Every structure is written in structure tokens, then in C-alpha cells.
Amino acid sequence: MFKLWLKLELLLAFGSVFANACTITIPTDLPDPQPVIVLGEELFHPLNEVTEVQENDEITLHCAGNGNRVVALSQQTATLKCQGGKFYSQEKKKAYALKDLQCTRIPTSELLVTQNACAEGAGVFYEVGFQVNDVFLSVFTICYDSENEHALYSRSIVNGAAQNFKINDSTRRSFRADGMRFTTTATNNFYTNKNQRTRFEALFGTDQTYINSNSFLARGHLAPDADFVFSYEQLATYYYANCAPEWQVVNAGNWVRVENAARKLASSFGSDLLTFTSTLDVLELPNPANKQLSEIYLDKTEIISAPKWYYKVVMHPNLPIDIVFVTLNNPFATVGKEVEFCNNICGKYGLDSSFYGDASRGYTFCCELNDFWSSIMNDETPYYELPEGWSYKN
Secondary structure, eight states: OHHHHHHHHHHHHHHHHHTOOEEEETTTTOOSSOOEEEETTEEOOOSSSEEEEOTTOEEEEEOOSTTOOBTTTTBSEEEEEEETTEEEETTTTEEEOGGGOOBSSOOOOEEEEEEEEETTTTEEEEEEEEEETTEEEEEEEEEEETTTTEEEEEEEEEETTTGGGSOOOOOOOOOBOTTSSSOHHHHHHHTSHHHHHHHHHHHHOTTOOSOSSSSOEEEEESSOGGGSSSHHHHGGGOBGGGEEEEEHHHHTTHHHHHHHHHHHHHHHHTSEEEEEEEEEEEOEEEOTTTOOEEEOBSSTTSOSBOEEEEEEEEEOTTSSSOEEEEEESOTTOOOOGGGOOSOOOTTTTTOOOTTTTOGGGOOEEEEEHHHHHHHHHSOSSOOOOOOTTOOOOO
């Protein structure tokens, strides 16, 4: 009997040696550039600084884009199994440290135009993400109105558990016009300072003062790059379908404070925060000569409009209400509380900023989602499609 117990203890001991979980610590274990990391059947979504991968579980690494490869493996897509605390390639018959499995370059995302309706039929879903083997894995979702060429909203998750450990990458990527009627080249041209000067001179005369080297309409992200953890996710936000013309002083002013506030909330909760980001109305600016208002479009066909308002909905189980941040995209307006069209609750929930009242940075206020929606849409229930497991607050 003693020998039997001894053998059992030895088996358990050896089993514990060879059943060590693998770990992924961010950002220290991540290669540069990182491959798309798939854990199970989903994009890797770390829930802390360290994530465990259990013995015999697999991760898939994918370097999306033509000619892109996992350098050490000479493969675009590679699957590794956790064995004895290390990631093992059965094909190469070798264990690898994740940090040594970098791509040739940062993976390139795709925009998938679906036939799935959204916003009560006003748009269709565009999924932005990566095709890995036979599965499309979405980073974030755009509800897009192709007839009027603008996003009804971009829906994304801010990973609050990993915000303090995300990649701080200064890399930028050129915007692409996938899913739009205009080519990327044409859309790029709309945003040039030269084109904006021409458009504004046609509206306000050659002595217009709105557009100059320091004052211009920038590509304003809806789902911002800084919300995401990995470089390949951050650069996946660079689509014109995910942006709208925004005054640079607003973009770098109160709107970035709104984005930072959302990330701070997610980080304070340490879990996922759901966001919907969109715009409202068309910006009108006065002609100084006759005080008449003109709607602002970047193109002659008046399709790419500069919005009057940007807004961001934030939802989290720990929040007592669903909150909307609203920012006026007009740094030339001398305005105050009179522009608030729903009850401002920034102060009540500790979300206020001393800069929010400065219209030259984009006048900003906060509302309860139900109040915001009934005021703007004259309807009780928002038309956002909520992911599984999420619900509106009453």
C-alpha cells in the first residue's frame, strides 16, 4: 500500500511539473510589432496585467497583410500550444518565447461591409478587424449610413482591466476610405488645408478667417485609437468611416478630455466599458459680412459634412445611469449653458472639468442617456444595438 501511494505522489508531482500554465504579461511579453493574438476563438482580451493560458490550450498568432510574417517562424499564421509553461510549435518542434515572435510589420486590418441592418434600418454594420483562418474577428463595429456617407455610431469596448498596461505606440497609419463611395485619394484631398481654404473662400470670401495653418478641420476619430490595448487594434481605427471633420482645437481640446474621461472610468472599474460615439446635425458658421449662416461641407457635392456636435455614450454595470458626453464642434461660438439641450449632470457624477465651459476648446456637458435621446430624437429608447449581456439603465 505504501508503494502504491508513493507512485501516486510521484505521478502527481511529475504532473504538476508538466502542467504549468503559460503566462502572457503585458506589455513586457509582447513582441514588436505584435501579431494579432487569438486565444480560443476570440481576439486576446487581457483581463489583467498577467493572463494565464492553460496547459494544452492554444494561441494563434497572425500577421495580417500582404507579405507579413511571424519572422521567427516564416509563417503568416501560426498556432502554438501551451506545454510545460512554454508556447510550443508542433510544426517546428520547438518552444518559443512570445516576445520573440514579432511580425514583419504591424498587422493591417480589414473593414467588412455586412448586410446586417442597424439603427432601426438607417444603416448597416461595418465590422473592423482581422480575418484569421476562416473566421473574421472584430475589433469594433461601425453602424454606417452609406446613403448620407456618415457613421450613425461607432461601438467599441474600452478594456478597463488592461488600460494601465496597454501599448503606448506613437505609430500612425493613413486613413482609408473602405466602405465609402469616395476613393481614399479623394477623401484625403477633402481634408487638406488647401481644399478647406478653397471651400471656405467660396462660402465666406477670400478674406475668410476660419481656415489657416493653425485652424482647420481634422479627421476626428469616433472610436479612438487610444482606447485599445494592442498596436494592431489601435491602427485598425484609421478608417474614414470611423471619423468626421472636427476642428483641431476641439479635437485636441475638450474632446480628448471626454475620451480620457471614458478611459479613466473604465480603468477605475477595472473592467469593460461600452461606448457608442457619434455626431449630430451639420455645423453652420456665420458670414462676418452679412451674418448669414452657411452649412459646412468638405466637398462640393455636400456629402462630407462637418457635424455640429460630437457625443459619446458610456455604459457600465457599476454606473447608476448611462451617461452621454456632448461637445460642440464650434470653437468660434461664444456660448454657455444656453446651448445645453438636456440636463447637465457632469458635476453630479464627478465628471466635470474646468475646461468644459470654454467654447474655444469645444463647449462640453453631460446628460443621462434617456434625457439626451428624448431631447434629440423625440423617442424613449435609443436605437443602438447592444452586445450580448448589456442592457440600458432604466
